[in-house]
Amino acid sequence: MTKSRITRRVFVGTAAVSAFSISYIPRRAWGAADRLHVASVGAGGKGAGEVRDSAAEGCNIVALCDVDESRAAKTFGQFPQAKKYQDFRVMLDRQKDIDAVTVSTPDHTHAAA
Secondary structure (H helix, E strand, C coil): CCCCCCCHHHHHHHHHHHHHHHHHCCHHHHCCCCCCEEEEECCCCHHHHHHHHHHHCCCEEEEEECCCHHHHHHHHHHCCCCEEECCHHHHHHHCCCCCEEEECCCHHHCCCC
16 A cells, blocks of 8 residues: 555645635636625615615615505615515516525514515
8 A cells, every 4th residue: 555645734735725716716707796686675664774784785786675665765766776576576586686685574574585
């Protein structure tokens, strides 16, 4: 049986370099979108803050949903490029470009959304 020339030190060093190089390569090289496409269920009230936080983080707000259009009117106005919905099921069926969804609804409706 021949003895392996790879020492533990060489193995750990190679693994560290590999892990760093994967995290260092820009996302565009892997084919990922530059910005995350986010939708929001419950865009009025507390949801308005979550939508603003997502936009501040560099996310692209693509869809907003709220059953009460008057309560979400301010958020709808801040993101005119986002499509507006009253039913999250319709939004999820029609919008195929959504990467993530924030759910800001009462507790008993979280599971369905």
